[in-house]
Amino acid sequence: MIQPAPSTSNPLLRLWRNQESRGVIIQILTMVVLFAFMAAIARNVVINLEAVGKEFSFGFLLWPAAYDIGFSPFLEYTNQSTHLRAAVVGLLNTLLVAFWGCILATMLGFILGIMRLSSNWLVSKISYVYVEFLRNVPILIHILAIYSIVVTLLPPAKKAINVGADAFFLSNRGFYVPSPVFEDGATFVGIVILISITLVFFFKRWAHRTQDETGKIYPVLWISIAILIALPGIAFLATGAPLSWDIPVLKGFNFKGGMAIKPEFLALWLGLSMYTACFIAEIVRAGIVAVSHGQSEAAFALGLRPNRTLQLIIIPQALRVIVPPLCSQYLNLTKNSSLAIAIGYMDITATLGGISLMQTGKEMETMLIVMGVYLLISLLISAFMNWFNHRIKLTER
Amino acid sequence: MRQKTTAVLSAAALVLGMAGTAQAGTLEDVQSRGVLRCVVSTGIAGFAQPDASGVWGGFDIDFCRATAAAVLGDAGKIEAVTSTGKTRFTKLNAGEGDVLWRNTTITFSRDVGVKLRFHGVNYYDGQGFMVKKSLGVSSASELDGASVCIQTGTTTELNLADYFSSNGMKYEPVTIETNDEARQNYEGDRCDVYTTDASGLASTRSALPDPDAHMVLPEIISKEPLGPATRHGDDQWSDIVTWVLNATITAEELGVTSSNVDEMKGSNNPEVRRLLGVDGSQGSELGLSNDWAYQIIKQVGNYGEIFERNIGVNTPLGIARGLNALWTDGGLIYSPPFR
Numbered sequence: 001m002i003q004p005a006p007s008t009s010n011p012l013l014r015l016w017r018n019q020e021s022r023g024v025i026i027q028i029l030t031m032v033v034l035f036a037f038m039a040a041i042a043r044n045v046v047i048n049l050e051a052v053g054k055e056f057s058f059g060f061l062l063w064p065a066a067y068d069i070g071f072s073p074f075l076e077y078t079n080q081s082t083h084l085r086a087a088v089v090g091l092l093n094t095l096l097v098a099f100w101g102c103i104l105a106t107m108l109g110f111i112l113g114i115m116r117l118s119s120n121w122l123v124s125k126i127s128y129v130y131v132e133f134l135r136n137v138p139i140l141i142h143i144l145a146i147y148s149i150v151v152t153l154l155p156p157a158k159k160a161i162n163v164g165a166d167a168f169f170l171s172n173r174g175f176y177v178p179s180p181v182f183e184d185g186a187t188f189v190g191i192v193i194l195i196s197i198t199l200v201f202f203f204k205r206w207a208h209r210t211q212d213e214t215g216k217i218y219p220v221l222w223i224s225i226a227i228l229i230a231l232p233g234i235a236f237l238a239t240g241a242p243l244s245w246d247i248p249v250l251k252g253f254n255f256k257g258g259m260a261i262k263p264e265f266l267a268l269w270l271g272l273s274m275y276t277a278c279f280i281a282e283i284v285r286a287g288i289v290a291v292s293h294g295q296s297e298a299a300f301a302l303g304l305r306p307n308r309t310l311q312l313i314i315i316p317q318a319l320r321v322i323v324p325p326l327c328s329q330y331l332n333l334t335k336n337s338s339l340a341i342a343i344g345y346m347d348i349t350a351t352l353g354g355i356s357l358m359q360t361g362k363e364m365e366t367m368l369i370v371m372g373v374y375l376l377i378s379l380l381i382s383a384f385m386n387w388f389n390h391r392i393k394l395t396e397r
Numbered sequence: 398m399r400q401k402t403t404a405v406l407s408a409a410a411l412v413l414g415m416a417g418t419a420q421a422g423t424l425e426d427v428q429s430r431g432v433l434r435c436v437v438s439t440g441i442a443g444f445a446q447p448d449a450s451g452v453w454g455g456f457d458i459d460f461c462r463a464t465a466a467a468v469l470g471d472a473g474k475i476e477a478v479t480s481t482g483k484t485r486f487t488k489l490n491a492g493e494g495d496v497l498w499r500n501t502t503i504t505f506s507r508d509v510g511v512k513l514r515f516h517g518v519n520y521y522d523g524q525g526f527m528v529k530k531s532l533g534v535s536s537a538s539e540l541d542g543a544s545v546c547i548q549t550g551t552t553t554e555l556n557l558a559d560y561f562s563s564n565g566m567k568y569e570p571v572t573i574e575t576n577d578e579a580r581q582n583y584e585g586d587r588c589d590v591y592t593t594d595a596s597g598l599a600s601t602r603s604a605l606p607d608p609d610a611h612m613v614l615p616e617i618i619s620k621e622p623l624g625p626a627t628r629h630g631d632d633q634w635s636d637i638v639t640w641v642l643n644a645t646i647t648a649e650e651l652g653v654t655s656s657n658v659d660e661m662k663g664s665n666n667p668e669v670r671r672l673l674g675v676d677g678s679q680g681s682e683l684g685l686s687n688d689w690a691y692q693i694i695k696q697v698g699n700y701g702e703i704f705e706r707n708i709g710v711n712t713p714l715g716i717a718r719g720l721n722a723l724w725t726d727g728g729l730i731y732s733p734p735f736r
Contacts, residue, residue: 052490052512052629068558070570079558148581156586157544172587173544173569253543253589254569263587264571341549344572350549355572358483358550361511 045364058369060360061087067355069346071262083356090351091373097268097347098334098377104273105333106326109280116285127281135278140339143271147343150263157254167247167258174260178245185239192235199231200224264345268337276333280326287322288314319392327385331378338374348373423627423634424468424684427495432474435461436494439479439575442600443707443714444500453477456707457498460519460625463697464496464641467689472696481574483550486511490628496638497626500594502552513626516639519700520624521720521729523617524556525595527602530612532589537616541566546579546588548572553593556619576601594621596708596716603713637683644690646732647672648699650723655698658691672735679735700730 015021049056061084068079072089073096115127134142151172155161160171169176207218236243248258291314299309340347341354353370357363427433437445437457445455453475462472478494489497490512501507502522503515526545528534537560547554549572561568571588573579580601583591591601595617602608625638648654651669653661662673670676673691680687697703704721708714722728 054512066558067554068561068568068570070572079555079562148585151582151585151587172585252541256542341574344549344574346572350572354483355549355554358486359506359555361486361506363487 049364054361056364058365060362060365063360065356066359069351071265071346083352083360086356087348087352087369090346090348093345094337094347095377097265097272097337097340097345100269101272101276101333101337102330104269105276105280105329108273108277110284112277112281113284113288116281117288131278131281134275139271139275139336140342142275143267143339143343146271147263147267150267157250160250160255167245169248169255172263173254174262175266176248176255176258176260178247179257179259181244181246183242183244185242188239189232189235189242193232196227196231200227203227264340264343267343268340268345272333272336276329279329283322283325283329287318290321291317316392320394323385323389323392327382330381330385334377334381335374423495423631424637427468431469432476433461433465433468433496434476434478434494435464436480436485436489436497437461437477437499439481441500441576441597442604443712444596444600445477454707456520456703457500459697459703459707460642461496461498463645463693464638466692466696467641467644467685468637470686470692481550482548483574486513489513489626500597500623501626502621503624504552512629514629514635516625516627516635517642518622518624519642520596522594522596522621522623524553524592524619524621525598525617526614527591527598527611528589528614530610534614537614537618538564540568540590542568543590544569544571544588545590545592546571546573546582547592548576548579549574551593552619552621557592560618580604594623599714599716603715633684637685640683641693643732643735644672644693645700645703646723646730647735648690648694649701650725650732653694653699654702655694658694662691668735
């Protein structure tokens, strides 16, 4: 309701007394103050950098980095590569741990959340104790603790535990596993795998439509698994098994060959996932509790079996409550991955925001880039989760 | 991440204008504050480490105390601003500390790129390797394929990369933030080798449970002249730090020690008389009281005393003077004359 302005001769005063225009004026003033504040900061930076004689430029990104990075699974990197490449290696490492972290945290979180609702006293209390213990201790402590455990409990490389088949070794230098070596014909198998996935996709759509039209239900899961195993399996045998394994062997100080999951990655990954899983567990519990009991009773009354009820009635409705807060947990996990530096996992904070910063003295530039990168990753995750949220939202018919 | 937070805070200080203190007037700031803030390490035995009651001591700390004795007349008026290899320059440049005494190697890029002012060398060091004797390695050239623990943000990181690639060897760098974490990793066999300056290796080795099970390899792969640093833009303050260091060296050369400094005031040697402020006005030219160097030597001691007390052969570190002997004894420690 807009109040009629009391009549006054001063037009400015009249504008101020009008609720609507006053709102606009206040907004304009706030913006002016905000921009002035930002401009003052920017000016201060320029003046102060000039005072210490530092030029603001990003040219250093093309200088040779001159330091080595211990963990670069995706990119070829030597100490002659540029700071830019070091930054990209760091970024990929950040994305790697964030990606696997989100997946493990979600799996653990769902299991814990459902355990928490179990009618079995022990199961529910185990989940309760886990959640309360982990979420009430800072995540940095978890990461450092896991890292110390891995480094001090596991044997050194020369006394590595032979986990199996003389091909899997566990030591405090990492968990060594054979790496696949693709030979001629592997591409064909790869194509067949892609084709099978496409087939499964279309089959699922067809089955869904058939069910909508006729009510006939196919065992979609089993048929999909059969397609995914059988087709690539046949192709693999037909091309003469074009795959061999590079097996890790202890040579000199360390294992050579194979792939290794490094203790730094392991500690960070487990620390982030286990910690974030607590919050996800609470979110999942809240989501399931939020679905009214009447919904499942109605489903039972219609004759749906319990697992069908969970799958078709409870989970779709619970997801609508779960997904938005889940998104912020993914963001938290990704940003917390910058704690990597505490244990020497070379993420972007450790490479560009750490060593490159130190070696070039470009604090402002490197920090701006690191901030920009985290902002971008977070926005992309948000965009994806918004899209997913939109997809699963209530469709009113 | 305490260290990281401080780095960000320091960057924020740069943003919000505290870097204004990077201008002239450090001496006035220190004197009006009544306390000298030294940027030091988070703890390296013998060089900078708090004792059981929290009082800082060590080689670098003694030079910090010497600076305080010269500037404030009281060696006790210091505050240790701890920093990791990564945060030290940001802390200095953002004005959190007045002077840096922190095992810092003088290099071109730090002098020119990071915009620091260096004031001479208080310790000639070089990068070495420490291994467990049980490894059966006797030379750094046998380290192909080893895992190497290094502290991040140091020159050692770059020397290591250069050394291994120029010798055609491979290694796995295990990058760690502080000396203590590196030691934990080395002890836990996460890495075969720990590399840092030879002085740091001696310090780390002395703190291991069984020092005799470890050895420092003979190779020294770099030049590491360690010295104090200040910010650009304050010539008077730079001069003070330079001549505090020189005063300790000259005192040793002239035989002035903390125990005989009072008698030496009556010496006939004109350089001793100038140094101790009996003749001339060198103190007031620096903006200090005329007995500034007397206070340093009386309260802290000369270079040799500082060395022997903290890291010398009779300490757990057991470092011989070597390159750090006076030039008259075949070492490199040399001060321009007080004239």
